[in-house]
Amino acid sequence: MKITISGEDTIAVRLAEALMHEHEVSMIVPKNTENPAFDSLNVQTFRGSQTSSKLLKEACIFDADLFVACGNADETNLVACAEAKRMRAKKVVCFLRGQAVQTNENDAAQLATTLGIDRVILPALRLAKEIQKIVMVPGALEADAFVNGKVRLIKRRIEAGSRFDNVLLKEVGVPDGVVLVMIERGDDRLIPSGSTLLLPDDKLTAMGSIGGIERLIRRYMSDTTVGPDPRRAIIVGGGSVGFAIAEALEDHGWKLKIIESDRQRAEDIAGQLKGLVLHGDGTDLSLLREENVGDTPVLIAVTSNDEKNLLVSLLAKKEGVKRILTRADNEANEQLFESVGIDVVRSTTGAAVNAVLRGVLRSEQDFMAEFNHGAVRILRLTVAEHVEPIELAMMKSPVFAIVGAILRDDNVLIPQGKDVVQSGDELLVFCQTDSVEQTREFFNNL
Secondary structure, X not given: OEEEEEOOOHHHHHHHHHHOOOOEEEEEEOOOOOOHHHHXXXXXXXXXXXXXXXXXXXXXXXXXXXXXXXXXXXXXXXXXXXXXXXXXXXXEEEXXXXXXXXXXXXXXXXXXXXXXXXXXXXXXXXXXXXXXXXXXXXXXXXXXXXXXXXXXXXXXXXXXXXXXXXXXXXXXXXXXXXXEEEEEEOOEEEOOOOOOEEOOOOEEEEEEOHHHHHHHHHHHHOOOOOOOOOOEEEEEOOOXXXXXXXXHHHHOOOEEEEEEOOHHHHHHHHOOOOOEEEEOOOOOHHHHHHOOHHHOOEEEEOOOOHHHHHHHHHHHHHOOOOEXXXXXXXXXXXXXXXXXXXXXXXXXXXXXXXXXXXXXXXXXXXXXXXXXXXXXXXXXXXXXOOOOOEEHHHOOOOOOEEEEEEEEOOEEEOOOOOOEEOOXXXXXXXXXXXXXXXXXXXXXXX
């Protein structure tokens, strides 16, 4: 695909990095932008205004399969998309990053329809949805769903005292409807086998049916001496992200407290939520203790300031909060926060990039999703017509890749080693991003 991206910050860079290896990517960058990250990209760069018809023509926007406007100014993004569509770009995607132009995804979708824009992406609300999806699954570090919810993915830490504590996988097995696709131990990633010794604190990723994943969590991965977490949380930050998370969790019966530092904002959202909204500083330890943070199962830190989110998270961790989800918009902070013990770290940048990759490109190619800050992916690959039936156990991939589900006609099969792959099957394959091409080649030549 021929893709043009206009923008001046990390979102534009991350999008280009994710797309440039498999697509012909060009970028439109404002003249006054000084970001060394742009110089390291393997893309053609045009300097100037993204709303300039002359520059868009110079960038051959009329020949683009996809135009993405992800600059900081919403109004400029809208004008650029309208102009790109007028100049016959096949598909245009507009980022709305502030609150001036839209209030929710429905309003944004109506605006897109009016202006002829194919899709509008709201990074803040995408981040809220990612966090809400994870927090809804007890103990999850990652959670996702595919094939209209028929296939689930979960990442969870193995707890001391669980059935997976310090045991060989072949001795304990897994419930029906589950495939273990990855173990993370320190900086190492491995595909589990029968001889794999499972250890407390290992991060285990599994794919499976709804029932299979529920059985895995309840019977195999949780400490049976500890009851399930009640649905209670403290949210620090009542901006667009925190408010969206609060609304979604309250719809599912959660009891919440929201701490917001801006008095007017706190008053505005207090009348729209069932939970208690407090005006205060989430980094104030006395306030956190006053609100019994140590007895709260979940803390979600989503202010617009990375340093404040980290401090809140570390204070909560010290007070004994078992599960912490944190926002870190600076790309360098995502893995840094995880390295100091924060359970789940997400960013608006990552959520925005995922929205483009999943929502826009999924229909064009085999990409389904990416995880671990882009280090691993799920591909949807079709078995060629010439392939003879072959047992999964006989398929020895030379790279990190494992089949997590088989789609055959209208059926979804969560496979085991003796299951057979046949021509026409669609495979959901979990693999490392740096071996995507080798993975495609292997499954195309079974």
